[in-house]
Amino acid sequence: MGSGVVTIKTSAVPNGIVKDSYYGVITAGGGCTPYKWKVASGALPTGVTMKPSSQTTSVTLSGRPTKAEISSFTVSATGCGGYEATASYKIVVQAAPDHVVDLNWKASTTKDVVGYNVYRGPDGRSWSKINVSPTASTAYSDSTVADSSNYYYATTAIDVKGDESGKSNVIKTAIP
Secondary structure (H helix, E strand, O other): OOOOOEEEOOOOOOOEEOOOOEEEEEEEEEOOOOOEEEEEEEOOOOOEEEEEOOOOOEEEEEEOOOOOEEEEEEEEEEOOOOOEEEEEEEEEEEOOOOEEEEEEOOOOOOOOEEEEEEEEEOOOOOOEEOOOOOEOOOEEEEEEEOOOEEEEEEEEEEEOOOOEOOOOOOEEEEEO
């Protein structure tokens, strides 16, 4: 039988912006599932909640921060064998964004493409669509990025029937 040690793999989560959609993911591994997750100390930013995935191997931090603040907190994941892992995080919620990420990509060569969706994520594996409706152009400006955070982007093509392609190559950007 293997070791029962649980480890939290995520070292940092994105910062946020007041009244903007927040999305971060913390993952764990090792030991045995289901994991029990909790905020062991401190507090999440006001307006952000934590929800375990169905497999319990990760938790999603999501919501709309309601005030500019610095939140420091420790999260714990306890495996079914009783082993516990903890990790500390800090989320800075800004009153307003300071930066814009300008994205552009090559047009799809498929003839019936009518637009594109733009996806952003905190880790290159978890995604949230950031455009309200498909964009006809091959450019998009994301003005909802927080300082000192990494973001991953990918696009999909939408055809005349509304079918969506797989995601494009993923790019990573670091906001200073």
